[in-house]
Amino acid sequence: AKAAGRDTWRFYTPAMNEQALEQLQLRTLLRRALEQRQFVLYYQPQIDLASGALVGVEALVRLQREDGAIMAPGQFIAAAEDSGLIVPLGEWVLREACAQAMRWQQQGLPALTVAVNLSAVQFRRGDLLHSVTQALTDAGLAPQRLELELTESILIDDAEQMIDQLRRLKALGVCLSIDDFGTGYSSLAYLKRLAVDKLKIDQSFVRDIAGDPDDAAIVRAIISMARSLKLQVIAEGVETADAATLLRMHQCHEAQGWHFARPMPAQDLPGWLEQYQGR
Ligand code: C2E
Ligand code: CA
Ligand code: CA
Ligand code: CA
Numbered sequence: 001a002k003a004a005g006r007d008t009w010r011f012y013t014p015a016m017n018e019q020a021l022e023q024l025q026l027r028t029l030l031r032r033a034l035e036q037r038q039f040v041l042y043y044q045p046q047i048d049l050a051s052g053a054l055v056g057v058e059a060l061v062r063l064q065r066e067d068g069a070i071m072a073p074g075q076f077i078a079a080a081e082d083s084g085l086i087v088p089l090g091e092w093v094l095r096e097a098c099a100q101a102m103r104w105q106q107q108g109l110p111a112l113t114v115a116v117n118l119s120a121v122q123f124r125r126g127d128l129l130h131s132v133t134q135a136l137t138d139a140g141l142a143p144q145r146l147e148l149e150l151t152e153s154i155l156i157d158d159a160e161q162m163i164d165q166l167r168r169l170k171a172l173g174v175c176l177s178i179d180d181f182g183t184g185y186s187s188l189a190y191l192k193r194l195a196v197d198k199l200k201i202d203q204s205f206v207r208d209i210a211g212d213p214d215d216a217a218i219v220r221a222i223i224s225m226a227r228s229l230k231l232q233v234i235a236e237g238v239e240t241a242d243a244a245t246l247l248r249m250h251q252c253h254e255a256q257g258w259h260f261a262r263p264m265p266a267q268d269l270p271g272w273l274e275q276y277q278g279r
Helices: 002-009 013-035 077-083 086-106 120-125 128-139 152-157 159-172 188-193 213-228 241-249 266-278
Strands: 039-048 054-064 113-117 146-151 175-181 198-201 232-236 254-256
Touching (some): 013 086, 039 113, 054 086, 086 120, 086 128, 086 146, 086 266, 120 152, 120 159, 152 175
Parallel strands (some): 054 113, 113 146, 146 175, 175 198, 232 254
């Protein structure tokens, strides 16, 4: 849709102006939000299906506007990537997520891993190895407590350069997981060679697993292939008890989704955990 829009701009200038203006306003808004510390992280629990225990959280960024309104990442991540602002934003996310994981540890919460989403732009334009090392050191967090979520698109981009960066990250001791798995093209054998630790089954296959036999078959196949390659598997978008039960039956290791909890501000996690453990 974007490409088509671009072609029509030549013939229809008002649309170009409007769209370009919107982009510019969004970039200005993002730059200011970064300066004024208006970004916040929400955290969504990840559950070990065999034991039911909370084992990790995924950090998901939001923009909190002055009027209190919350902007979801779907509204600004693409613009942050196009403008390069994702590099400083991504660095902030890494630092904040590691610092928060350390705070929970000091509060006596059970050992958690914190998962952070990375954009391909951070690999291309940032010094990711340095950002990750710095975030871990400054927080005093053990590398094993940090998980980096990558999409398969990162790997297609510039394979040699990416593989090298992944190896170095991996050598730090952090955990690497492939987000939205099943929507890209990489083979499991290839991922295994890259020293990936974990697959995150895309929510589009998980959401209706209890109602759609095709989705169920795909999820089962991914779990069994991953397990035979000794990879961890997590399902996201688990919205119902039935879905959770099926995934447990198929020996999926972990699950994440509204059935357990929605993403929440950091200060809500201890209270949520108390309720969850007591139920
Ligand atoms: P994602 O990494 O695939 O994150 C999962 C998204 O699914 C989140 O949306 C989460 O709130 C939502 N979700 C979780 N459980 C359920 C469920 O049971 N049902 C449904 N329908 N949805 C569920 P969110 O927070 O709006 O994030 C959207 C996307 O924005 C993320 O998709 C990720 O690609 C990107 N994103 C978020 N934070 C960051 C970040 O710090 N850096 C980068 N580069 N991207 C980020
Ligand atoms: Ca974990
Ligand atoms: Ca993710
Ligand atoms: Ca995902």
